Amino acid sequence: MGRKPTLVLQAPVDTRKFNPEIVKPDASLCGLPGLRIVTIGNTTPLKGLEYFIEMAAVLNLRYESLQFLIVGDILESQRQYVRKLKELISTQHLHNVHLLGLSNNIPGILKGTDIYVCASIYEASPTALWEAMAMAKPVVATDVGDVSKFVEIDKSGYVVPARNPEQLARHVGLLIESAALRERFGLAARRKAVQYLDALQCVERQVLFYRELMGIKDQRKESRLKSIRGY
Numbered sequence: 001m002g003r004k005p006t007l008v009l010q011a012p013v014d015t016r017k018f019n020p021e022i023v024k025p026d027a028s029l030c031g032l033p034g035l036r037i038v039t040i041g042n043t044t045p046l047k048g049l050e051y052f053i054e055m056a057a058v059l060n061l062r063y064e065s066l067q068f069l070i071v072g073d074i075l076e077s078q079r080q081y082v083r084k085l086k087e088l089i090s091t092q093h094l095h096n097v098h099l100l101g102l103s104n105n106i107p108g109i110l111k112g113t114d115i116y117v118c119a120s121i122y123e124a125s126p127t128a129l130w131e132a133m134a135m136a137k138p139v140v141a142t143d144v145g146d147v148s149k150f151v152e153i154d155k156s157g158y159v160v161p162a163r164n165p166e167q168l169a170r171h172v173g174l175l176i177e178s179a180a181l182r183e184r185f186g187l188a189a190r191r192k193a194v195q196y197l198d199a200l201q202c203v204e205r206q207v208l209f210y211r212e213l214m215g216i217k218d219q220r221k222e223s224r225l226k227s228i229r230g231y
Contacts (some may be wrong), residue, residue: 010146011125012199016066018107018134022189025112026105034065034096034178035112040106041072041084041120043099048119048142050088054165055119057092057173061178062169071109073102077080110135110221112193114182120144121162133157138185140171150196156189 025184029036037056041047049070056068074082082099089097103109106128110116116132116139123129123145130227133150139157142164143146151157158171 011127014129015198016180019157020136023107026108029112036067037115038069038113039117046122048121051165052077052119068097072098096181105112130197133181133189136186138182
């Protein structure tokens, strides 16, 4: 019996919508001076936001003119967790950490920021991270879910252990110190997103998978099948 084809589905991103060439920065960010570091997602413990905040505390000791943005829906069921986050911000005197809540303009938020951080302790296929990559943002992400498949270390970003604010801070610091590195990583991140995570690419991958599963041969697409299996 021949080998059965397998299909790995990622959360797709519309790279035409998340395109830094056409998106304008969200107006709400205009009054925030300095380098902007953002994380996006619902405010739940799985997003590891306390580690993002602790990372901010470390970075504030090493650098000046930073802004840390937490963007995402504050769920009614997570009010206690949000109180914990606010207490952590207060006790650490982190006046440059902002809980912005839900935004209906994620492309604009990403356009108006400089570095994206995923501090999650659990993910499968993190949509917000893929969107940041599509917007040509350099990323620092925890090693969860499929992150290490698409974030190329020292090429488009860094992958670090979960629950480790010091490692987050160390690698974000490398990006803070070099605008050239941020630009190079960001361009590489967008190329990766367009090649492997774009919505149209994901649809095509499913079509090719089912063609192969059903034994429908199409010589014109054989090379595409080989590349898709090997990503």
